[in-house]
Amino acid sequence: MSSYQIIDEPKPSVYHRMVVDPVVILFAALLVPIFFELPFYGRFWMPLAWIVLNGFLLGSPTKTKEALIAVGGCITLGLLHAALIYLAAIDMEMARYAIPYYRIINIGALFFTLYLIVFYQSAPYSIHDYIKEGNRD
Amino acid sequence: MNEYKLEMARRHYTQGSYEASIRVLKELLADDPNSPTYHGILALNLIAQHRIYAAEYELKIALNQDPSLAFLYTTSARVCLLKNKHNIALEQCDEALALEVDNIEALLLKNTIYKHLNQHEKALSCLNHAARLEPNxxxxxxxxxxxxxxxxxxxxxxxxxxxxxxxxxxxxxxxxxxxxxxxxxxxxxxxxxxxxxxxxxxxxxxxxxxxxxxIKMHKNIVFGLWWRFNSMISNLSHLKGTMILIGAYLFFNLLARAVRDLGYLQISTAISYSWLAFVIYTWVGIPYYQRKLAKELEKFSFNSDF
Missing domain, CATH: 1.25.40.10 (Tetratricopeptide repeat domain)
Incomplete structure (x- = not known):
């Protein structure tokens, strides 16, 4: 029997089995860099790419918003990096002094972006989980 | 059959079983997607589940299908009230009253909205009107x-x-x-x-x-403050909670770094440990509060004397 689709319910793709709880991605972003050095600054862009992909696989109704937030986060991280390079070009000593602060702000910006996307994706994920449990029963 | 299912959906809603009500309504809407009543009751359930965006969408569909149902306007007023759009909520209540002059729900909603706006005389006037219709x-x-x-x-x-x-x-x-x-x-x-x-x-x-x-503060001010603090934290919206967490991270870590650069290593270490304590508390404290609350509620039993 076909069922009515409520607007905020996710429309999972064919690959819906690959969908994970967005909080798991957040934990991975926190813990993996402690044990592994990810190449090509992977620590910053890999969690964002994964969570955006997760949103598309989930069929999240806010997937476009999530992607835009991720892009905004990447631009912010890029601008911070550019600011540090610019400072190094002007005053290398000052840039060396600023590096620890830059790292703290960078991580803050990354996790703010990630948390925002997790916030948007959690609701459709919990509905998706509930529907999956219902279908299993 | 559909009447029976609609009645079942209404009963589930009044009993607080919103998931069950939504399940029934989805079946009804699969058969008849052009029923404003089904969309309206679905919106009520979605509001109860804090799915405001979806509730607004359902109300929009319902009002397009039949703009003469008063309960759709009162439901819309509830959504506006949740979004703190008090003036629009009042307009929606007035639309409902234009269709049904003695709509109790609209009158009581107006009373609530006027109270939010600190217009107590107007609130009481709406309440008196409602009381003339249903005093008990x-x-x-x-x-x-x-x-x-x-x-x-x-x-x-x-x-x-x-x-x-x-x-x-x-x-x-x-x-x-x-x-x-x-x-x-x-x-x-x-x-x-x-x-x-x-x-x-x-x-x-x-x-x-x-x-x-x-109540906890009344019994013991220290424990009461802990209960008050945790009930406030657990009721924060996700966005506010995220901003507080990231704000705290930046504050503690930048301060610790700056203090360290000024040469005060011990103070810097103390600040770092404070941040660690804060993080541990966010992981441990809130779940502990929720477990304590669940334990308190376990002991509850219905007493007709009260």
């Missing part, structure tokens, strides 16, 4: 009780709350009101009973959790 309904009696409680007349507030509970002992608003009144009269046991009852019926009720925390 639990909602009207509770609204009167809240009015007298707000203006400090505890005696009358207590009378109205008692009558409201006689009319419907299971009503959460009436129980919450009675809990607040009993606390203000220092009847802690009764206040605790009504607070627990309300939380069990409506676990998301911020007002009930705040009442329970106030």
């Amino acid at each position: 309904s639990c909602d009207t009696l509770t609204a009167y009780g809240e009015h007298y409680y707000d203006i400090g007349n505890r005696k009358l507030a207590l009378e109205y709350a008692t009558q409201a509970l006689k009319s419907d002992p299971q009503d959460t608003d009436a129980n919450l009101l009675m809990g607040n009144i009993q606390l203000s009269l220092n009847n802690i046991k009764e206040a605790e009973y009504h607070a627990k009852f309300t939380i069990l019926r409506n676990p998301d009720s911020q007002a009930a959790l705040a009442l329970f925390a106030n």
Whole structure:
């Protein structure tokens, strides 16, 4: 029997089995860099790419918003990096002094972006989980 | 068959089983997507589940299908009230009253909205109109009780709350009101009973959790502050919680680094440990608070004396 689709319910793709709880991605972003050095600054862009992909696989109704937030986060991280390079070009000593602060702000910006996307994706994920449990029963 | 299912959906909604109600309504809408009643009742369930965006969407569909159903406007007013759009909520209530002059729900909603806007005379006027139509309904009696409680007349507030509970002992608003009144009269046991009852019926009720925390403060100020703090934290929206967490991370870590660069290593270490304690508390403290609350509620048993 076909069922009515409520607007905020996710429309999972064919690959819906690959969908994970967005909080798991957040934990991975926190813990993996402690044990592994990810190449090509992977620590910053890999969690964002994964969570955006997760949103598309989930069929999240806010997937476009999530992607835009991720892009905004990447631009912010890029601008911070550019600011540090610019400072190094002007005053290398000052840039060396600023590096620890830059790292703290960078991580803050990354996790703010990630948390925002997790916030948007959690609701459709919990509905998706509930529907999956219902279908299993 | 559809009438029976609609009745079932309505019953699930009034009993608080919103998932069950939504399941039935989805079946009804699969058969008949052009029914504004089904969309309207679905919107009510979605509001109860805090799915405001979806509720607005359903109401938009319903109003396009039939703009002459008063309950759609009152439901729309509820959504506007949740979004703090008080003036639009008032307009929606007026639309409902234009269709049904004696719409109790619209009158009581207007009373609530005027109270939010601190226009107490207009609130009382709407309430008096509702009372002329249904003087003995639990909602009207509770609204009167809240009015007298707000203006400090505890005696009358207590009378109205008692009558409201006689009319419907299971009503959460009436129980919450009675809990607040009993606390203000220092009847802690009764206040605790009504607070627990309300939380069990409506676990998301911020007002009930705040009442329970106030009761704890009454018994022991230190533990009470802990309860108050945790009930505030657990009721924060995700966005506010995220901003506080990231803000705290930046504050603690930048400060620790700056203090270290100034040469105060011990103070820097203390700040770092404070940040660690804060993080540990966010992981451990909130779940512990929720477990303590669940344990308190386990001991609750319904008592008709109250």
